[in-house]
Amino acid sequence: MPESCLFCRIVRGEIPASIVMQDEHCLAFRDINPQAPVHVLVIPREHVPTLNEASEPEILGRILLMAAAVAKEAGVAEAGYRTVINTNGAAGQTVFHVHAHVLGQRHLAWPPG
Secondary structure: OOOOOHHHHHHOOOOOOOEEEEOOOEEEEEOOOOOOOEEEEEEEOOOOOOHHHOOOHHHHHHHHHHHHHHHHHHOOOOOOEEEEOOOOHHHOOOOOOOOEEEEEOOOOOOOOO
16 A cells, blocks of 8 residues: 555554445545535545556445445435546546545536536
């Protein structure tokens, strides 16, 4: 894990986070700049900079399954929620450790922008 990666530092417990769910593969915590009443980030414990570098389908599957579990626990699964994976700067990725945003409990327009 890179020493300076913000999310790796959260995984290692060096930076506090409001953790909502975790297992041996992934960690889910509240976004510090929420864009919806429910805004949780789901990250793998293993450092993968972007979706472009992901090579293990198990990691991506675990992220998405935890995202669904977070939505159920937050009470937004039935009404609807959005999962977003931004890849690289032009798409809005600011922390280069692959992660899924789980957004819910408000109307989410399409297309996003």
